[in-house]
Amino acid sequence: MNQPTESDREVKVGVLSALGAFIIWGLSPLYYRAIGEAPALEIIAHRAIWSLLFTLLMVGFSGQIRVFISLFRDYKIQLILLLSSLLVSVNWLGFIWAVNNGKALEASMGYFIMQIVMVLLGRLFLDERLNRNQIISLLLVCLGVLNLLVAIRQLPWIALLLAISFGFYSLVRKKVAVNALVGLTMECLFLAPLALVYLLFLNHQETLVFGSREIGFDLLLIGSGLMTALPLILFTSASKRLRLGTVGLLQYLNPTCQFLLAVFLFDEPFSAHHLNTFILIWACLAIFTLDSRNRMKRESLARKLTGMP
Template structure:
């Protein structure tokens, strides 16, 4: 059996691979031009399904399909999660190719705050004081950013709200990572294929009009989508939630740096102020999570230490043994 330290190292490698890939993905979508965001999105959905099927074939995981088909409520939740992640993917691809990488990164920075707000409003969860402070700081940040942009940062809010809703729906679906993703892409496949057929019939498809490399890049959307999810799943089973929670900030940090340094997007002082407030809110959340995890471990150690030790069994005298 592999040691806990080895499993943690593996989990960190997989986690950095997953969040690192998500962090640099803004470099990929511009390569697919002149395809528009809708066409790229449709190819992403279409080519993700065969990748999922190959993974399921390699793992031999098919037994979940038949029971799922007999559960209309779970199928409805999967359809809803597929619809929500479609919105998330579509807005993200459009934002990157429209020169809004920094605002897209903001969406994933504020996503943990949205998830906490959902927990309070929808699941009646109780927040600790630092969590309340983080949510309030995040709300102020949105106001500051709205003033800075001259409008609500709707790209960031749409990405955060859609991904937060997706996470909420996934909790209720209760499928493992690969199985859940396969079910969602199966829901997406038919409408995405129909849209691509429609584009081709209108003469608006770029799949066969831009040379050999272009269709290969469009087909690679399936691998680009599935590979980080597989790495994330491998990381999630090996790392504690507190460590995984800190890793999640790697992706929007890389996206933000790409937007600033590679795509040269503007960052006037009021946007810096808004981002600073968001980062302050995330610092409060991280500190609270680490402190809570530390207290939990300490309480567990104290509980184990306080258990009375069992007295060793005393062997009967030799003369009394049968």
């Protein structure tokens, strides 16, 4: 019987890490519903503060303190991460509001179409050319959104907000060569002072939920920091060990879990018009994923033929 090689073990760890990250993200609506008594802005404030604590600990344990400190000497990187922190806070706020206001289905739609939005942003801002399959994918997404707009006179603004905000976040983060953990730590450092001021304001107004419920509720609010940091660490681990195409395929576990929760557990409205829209989106993703895999195979073959690693 063949013993597993080091490469096999690395792939196994990578797959398990990716599954852990995407399942945690996918099931996160359950967590944020459990603390839904707190307003979305208060949850975001706690998320920023406690995420900073957890990410600082992880930066320390992973031996990246010097890398983190070096960011304070580069004002350009700080400005870029300040912008990305604002974008990610918009994404967090939109998602938590959606989950606690009967819009988890629409949130899942946003994360399904996120990759397509990122391709479009790449075309608009990075001058990346679109091939035929990518154009077809974009058209299918547009048809899906248009279907909801015409059929039920409702623009899926939450889906668009989540997809566009994270798309711009990814676009901005491409401008800096900073790993995910160190970057998130700096982003939380920018958000934490504003978050703390907001919590102090709520406390002064006697509307702060933290501390007014049982200890278990407060611990869940604190745990929102770990809910932010842990899947990111797992995702980073997976990205180092797996091919981009594998990670891209597994990432659809996240919106799939959210979709199933919204329809079967949260019992959100799911009409034939919603089904038609999702069918168009899933068709788009099938075309997009197959196209990405084929391009990666061609690029891999080209590297082998030219002797490149």
